[in-house]
Amino acid sequence: FAAHCLDIQNMQRLSTSLLLALFAWNAPMPSAATQSVCLLQDAPKQCGEFCLTALSPMLDHIARHEAEWASSVLQANATGARLARIEALQTAMNIRQKALQEVFPKDIGARLDRLESQQAALLRILSQFDRKIVPPKFELIGTRFFYIEDETRRNWTSAGSSCRQMGTQLATIRSAEELAALRAKLNKERHYWLDITDLEKEGDFMVSASGKRPNFLKWRVGQPNNFSGNQHCVDLLDGLMYDNKCEGLSYYICQSDDDSLD
Structure with missing residues (x-):
């Protein structure tokens, strides 16, 4: 996209240079030089046709690439939107990761508590089985x-x-x-x-x-x-x-x- 922008700027500079050259060419010359220079009889008409003829290739180039440059701008905008979505997704992932880091130790503690409770319940069940085996004299x-x-x-x-x-x-x-x-x-x-x-x-x-x-x-x-x-x-x-x-x-x-x- 930056390269296309440089092309446009270069074309604009070239156009300006050509116009200045044309104006310089048609500017009044000293009397000594006028004898060897073709004088314009109808300056607006003659200069307009000349400028159009001289700038025609440049205008054609601009016309051919205008759609391409516009497409590049759209692509750049789309790329920027994608980058914004990626940044938003990364932010959401960071928040989720932080939440998991805070919850994970608590979750482990809760699981250990449940395991200890289950172990105690199992021991009580085993104790009940032991009671069925009554020692002598009891x-x-x-x-x-x-x-x-x-x-x-x-x-x-x-x-x-x-x-x-x-x-x-x-x-x-x-x-x-x-x-x-x-x-x-x-x-x-x-x-x-x-x-x-x-x-x-x-x-x-x-x-x-x-x-x-x-x-x-x-x-x-x-x-x-x-x-x-x-x-x-x-x-x-x-x-x-x-x-x-x-x-x-x-x-x-x-x-x-x-x-x-x-």
Whole structure:
């Protein structure tokens, strides 16, 4: 397109030069020279015909290329429009890429959360299958299987170890209904260890197996009192809970299911 524009400019300069040459040719000459020069009798007519004849090839050239130059202008405009569309598309792609970069890490985090949730659900299902394989000496009390140790007393740590040797854990109680069912099976004059302690933080009682707060607590009036400042393990007496010294000896209750999977 720039080359065509230069052609037009060159043609215009050539036309101007020719016209100036013609005017110079026909300008009045000194008297000494007029004797050897042909004088014009009808200047407008003679010059017009001469100029038309002289410029005719140039005019024909301009006519032949005028459509081509116009087409070049249209092509240049179309090219500019295409470039504008490409730039707009590139801008849109950049915006989309930035949005994806912002969303991608969040999406990965959400997927990981879903996978962890599915894994926990699978573990609960496996735990339910495990419950069908009831260890010896365990009996169904309420809706779960428990073992009540009524022969040997142990401290809280040893009682938990004894349950784990059977593939189980010290018991926790999940509801008032379950407590009532257990109470009917227990000796009302004996203490039984449960898997609840505030060894990590005074007054913040947690289930040892899961590290979570127990679903259900039923303290005796005035309990827990942390008497002497060293009562950090929970036992059960006649349907009520007490905090006692973990080193003390008590009977204990094991449960077949694993609280860490809940």
